[in-house]
Amino acid sequence: MNQQTTKDKTFAVVGTGVIGNGWIARFLANGHDVIAFDPAGGAEERTRKAVELAWPSLEKIGLAEGASVDRLTFVPTIEEAVAKADLIQENVPEREELKKSVLTSIDQHAKPEAIIGSSTSGIMPSRLQEGLKHPERLIVAHPFNPVYILPLVELVGGKATTQAVIDEASNIYASIQMKPLVIRKEIEGHLADRLMEALWREALHLVNDGVATTEEVDAAIIYGAGLRWAQMGPFLTFHLAGGNQGMRHMLEQFGPALKQPWTKLIAPELTDELKEKVIEGCESHAGDASVSELERKRNEFLVKVLDLVEDYWPETKSIAK
Amino acid sequence: MNQQTTKDKTFAVVGTGVIGNGWIARFLANGHDVIAFDPAGGAEERTRKAVELAWPSLEKIGLAEGASVDRLTFVPTIEEAVAKADLIQENVPEREELKKSVLTSIDQHAKPEAIIGSSTSGIMPSRLQEGLKHPERLIVAHPFNPVYILPLVELVGGKATTQAVIDEASNIYASIQMKPLVIRKEIEGHLADRLMEALWREALHLVNDGVATTEEVDAAIIYGAGLRWAQMGPFLTFHLAGGNQGMRHMLEQFGPALKQPWTKLIAPELTDELKEKVIEGCESHAGDASVSELERKRNEFLVKVLDLVEDYWPETKSIAK
Structure with missing residues (x-):
């Protein structure tokens, strides 16, 4: 599916x-009609306020033709x-029984060919599929806050999810300016949250x-590794720490x-097999680019992003002057 | 000490x-004389080449008055x-016995009031101080690659390090456009590397x-958490995930x-005391800024940094199109 066919x-x-509202802002900015439901009192007002606050950033990123906050409808x-709906995004609180009951209800009332994306940050899709009439169209589509700016969406299929659904979900999320990362195996916390959670713990x-x-922890990340991770993640960053x-x-x-x-986390054994996986992964990712070419790009990026950090973040008190 | 007095x-x-050369480039760019030693054959040539590659970035950041690559001297x-020397930066390979023997030699021949900074990424300074004549002037000053661009330097005093030395080291590193983060307790891996190592493991x-x-791991970090960490680190990022x-x-x-x-790393018990430390830490860091003010700044930053990421990083093949 291309942008043409997702347009309507x-x-x-x-x-x-916070997450549901982020999705709404992103869908609207990409020129779609959005129908929303939340049983909480005052939900519509809070959502409209949240979309209003997100809109200036979305205008800077660039609105799609026809995009309008007026294309949001709340229903009871x-x-x-x-x-x-052609795509239903579920974002209820992270409690498995609650999610299952809401998903069952969505599944009952949705068109059979509609895709259901769950924003769950940790629950495996196979568990969420249990008991659905059409489990094949349920997929985890886990975004990152702020959903209307950060492009990553992790797509995780469960045992019942068909490849066609994974492919179509990929196309739909890509058509709203996201970076869909299809995860190979379902595990608790998917991929990104496992990494984030290790750092957090x-x-x-x-x-x-x-x-x-x-x-101090924040300062240690911002002014050190954070700037590099924003550009190339942990593996390619270390690829550049090894010289040529x-x-x-x-x-x-x-x-x-x-x-x-060096951390509370026990490392895996660095077997030859793991070594080769890591080395080949980095070399294949780098492609034709030599370490020194990557370094040049990294440097240009870092000089500019450092300027941005100075502009957008007040001096932390932890840092000696 | 201010920039005036560190000038000469x-x-x-x-x-x-890689690390020693990064220091050399930074010292030179800040207008200082640098004297270098490395026993390896061809070291001087490699260093001059590395400084040459770093120089365009340093020019963009802004050279100090009188800064010149010609102010580097290699000695045998x-x-x-x-x-x-007033400040000696040690960057030999990360083997404790080797570091100790080199530091002993530095200590013997340096002026008694000179400060010795070790770039060790993991060894505790109290161990490196053992057997020195003037252990009070040894401090860990751990930088991040590329040292000539990334501003973080972790300063860790050992049992013998005096507060006066910590303060003076702080001033010296700040005078060469770094962000010195004084670490409260010496532990293996200091602070930043413990965090990085947890993510890495x-x-x-x-x-x-x-x-x-x-x-895929790199993509999960770059397009998700990495962009946020670059601006505010893990704690303040989560402060903004909690709504108002x-x-x-x-x-x-x-x-x-x-x-x-969710990760292989066992979490600490979330006691009331730990909760309060974390909540108060974030609230005090945020100061007068409300969550929505912080969100506005975050959004402006993210929109700009995303543009940079698009400019400086090729599409990863992991991401579905």
């Missing part, structure tokens, strides 16, 4: 907290919300042990640190 | 690998390198378990996830 699709959003029941340990304040030999040299030099008590 | 300081660099012995587990390729109530609400909503098998 209708999107339904069930559950309008799930049935009405999902009846005409280590950070909590450090605060708990009195090693650092929350502000890249990851191959890096693993020789810093592989032994995996045995050291 | 001489910097020595012992060990000229440690003695000559350190004799006149989880990433290795995911690759090892066949959940993702290295490229910030971290207080966030811990209520996502605190229970700490009990779930």
